[in-house]
Amino acid sequence: MNTQIGDVLGVGLPLATVALLALVSMVQLELGPFARLAAPGKWLLTGAFGMGVLAFCFKMTVALLIATAPERLVAPLAATPLRPAPLFAAPRAVAGPSGPVRPARHAWAALPDVAPAPPHNPTTPARVALGERLFQETRLSGDGTLSCASCHDLHGKAGGDGRATARGIAGKVGPRNTPTVWNAAFQSVLFWDGRARSLEEQATGPILNPIEMGLPSPAEAERRLGADSGYRAAFAAAFGDEAITFERIAMAIAAFERTLVTPDAPYDRFVRGDASALSPAQLRGMALFEALGCVTCHAGPAFSDASLLVEGMPLRFFPANPTPYEKKYRLLTEGTAGERGAWRVPSLRNVALTGPYFHNGAVDDLAEAVRVMATAQLNLALDTAPARGSYWLSEQHELHRTEQRTLTERDVADIVAFLRALSSDRLAARAGK
Ligand code: HEC
Ligand code: HEC
Structure with a gap:
């Protein structure tokens, strides 16, 4: 039974009962004696007055029957269809950024100077020093040619490799772009698909990955480093005893990575408080970044919803809306299905220094990456006629109209100018940009 009928019965039944009682007592005690009626006369009068109440009860019964009968039986009786016919859908998907709605005003914040560390792996100087050494250690690769730093060039390439996709051991080319390790310590999940939950967990991946560093086993790493007395002393200093384990290797590297933070951007x-740190174009770009909704996903001081600094949704569909770019840059997942993948929202810190862009490194130019984002993630139109459409919310019985917002080339340039303000002064100087 639906709730409306419940309401009708809840009010109707007591009302009818009270009306009947009032009627009977009125006729028996007041009207009957006044008109000097005998018993049969009184009941006749009660019946005459009672017809109204009876009719009311009959109507309620009919309403109850219709409400509880199967719709199949009732539909032919109704003059208008019970459900409105579906209206046409918007020409393009209207789904904007999905996820928790943020307050209308976005709170801008600077990056903290220190990255948070888990209780079991404090960022001590001894662990950081050991981790820095391990980060450059080529003995951690199968043929002794690669270290973490081979792909994560901390200074020349701002923590990435500048390639579309990574080149691993024996020149093997991988499927994914190398993300920067700078500020990775602020991310809540790592890798393009977010499959690692901590830097400790992440660090073991590339060492054993056959197309990255290609070491056959954790025991091989422990054996190679154990043969070096310098390492035995460094592990003792960092962990209290000489034992060299794969887990400790990962912990020391993670401790070093937690020092790779860049709170020194113009932003x-x-x-x-330095109002002159941003140019007028950068300020316009910053306003657009908020107004268009980039902040929905690139939130907080790390400009990522996958950051420890915000509570957000780390993974998002990309491309979320159909765009001409998905073919051009092969953005749908590999394989025959061609699905929209769910990807970790990357940090935009130092993004101007870390191209090419996206998980497959298919886009070289930052302005083009912004155009892809604007169309794919925010369904904006680029200098073309904006698409119009409407959609029907059947629950609320509301018809909504949609019109795409447009992004001009000037807007794109301003957003790029703002993204450049997220580059660390130190890294930009070293990368020569
Ligand atoms: C052959 C090149 C290569 C080497 C060597 C390499 N990486 Fe990576 N690194 C990558 C690629 C490619 C990814 C992204 C892989 C993915 O998402 O599937 C990545 C991802 C990462 C990430 C995640 C960053 C983020 O924002 O999600 C960290 C941290 C990292 N690497 C650290 C290291 C460390 C530590 C080492 C050494 C133990 C190392 N890498 C060795 C190419 C490399
Ligand atoms: C609905 C969520 C969402 C919105 C809104 C969004 N982005 Fe993104 N952004 C992502 C995801 C997810 C990726 C990673 C895509 C991939 O896997 O290649 C990304 C990647 C990027 C990259 C490439 C980063 C790199 O290192 O390769 C840039 C630049 C970027 N976004 C800028 C923007 C700008 C500017 C806006 C606003 C116009 C915006 N994004 C809006 C989710 C979003």
Whole structure:
């Protein structure tokens, strides 16, 4: 039974009962004696007055029957269809960024100077020093040619490799672009698909990955480093005893990575109070970044919903809306299905220094990456006629109209200018940009 009928019965039944009682007592005690009626006369009068109440009860019964009968039986009786016919859908998907709705005003914040560390792996100087050494250690690769730093060039390439996709051991080319390790310590999940939950967990991956560093086993890493007395002393200093385990190798590397933070961008200086740190174009770009909704996913001081600094949704569909770019840059997942993949929202810190862009490194130019995002993630139109459409919310019985917002080339340039303000001064100087 639906709730409306429940309401009708809840009010109707007591009302009818009270009306009947009032009627009977009125006729028996007041009207009957007044008109000097005998018993049969009184009941006749009660019946005459009672017809109204009876009719009311009959109507309620009919309403109850219709409400509880199967729709199949009732539909032919109704003059208009019970459900409105579906209206046409919008020409393009209207789904905008999905996920928790943020307050209308976005709170801008600078990056903290220190990255948070888990209780079991404090960022001590001894662990950081050991981790830095391990980060450059080529003995951690199968043929002794590669270290973490081979693909994560901390200074020349701002923590990436500048290639579309990574080149591993014996020149093997991988499927994914190398993300920067700078500020990775602020991310809640790592890798393009978010499959690692901590830097400790992440660090063991590439060492054993056959197309990255290609070491046959954890025991091989422990054996190679154990043969070096310098390493035995460094592990003792960092962990209290000489035991060299694969787990400790990962812990030391993670401790070092937690020192790779860049709170020294023009954006940080601006947010901390230096009003002249951003140019007028960068300020316009910053306003657009908020107004268009980039902040929905690239939130907080790390500009990522997959950051420890915000509570957000780490993974998002990309491309979320159909765009001409998905073919051009092969953005749908590999294989025959061609699905929209769910990807970790990357941090945009130092993004101007870390091209090519996206999980497959298919886009070289930052302005083009912004155009892809605007169309794919926010369903914006680029200088073309904006698409119009409407959609019907059947629950609310509301018809909504949609019109795409457009992004001009000037807007794109301003957003790029703002993204450049997220580059660390130190890294930009070293990368020569
Ligand atoms: C052959 C090149 C290569 C080498 C060597 C390499 N990496 Fe990577 N690194 C990558 C690629 C490619 C990814 C992204 C892989 C993916 O998402 O599936 C990655 C991802 C990462 C990430 C995640 C960053 C993020 O934002 O999600 C970290 C951290 C990282 N590597 C650290 C290391 C460490 C530590 C080492 C050495 C133990 C290392 N890498 C060795 C290519 C490399
Ligand atoms: C609905 C969520 C969402 C919105 C909104 C969004 N992005 Fe993204 N952004 C992502 C995801 C997910 C990726 C990673 C895509 C991939 O796997 O290649 C990404 C990647 C990027 C990259 C490439 C980063 C790199 O290192 O390769 C840039 C630049 C970027 N976004 C800028 C923007 C800008 C500017 C806006 C606003 C116009 C925006 N994004 C809006 C989710 C979003």
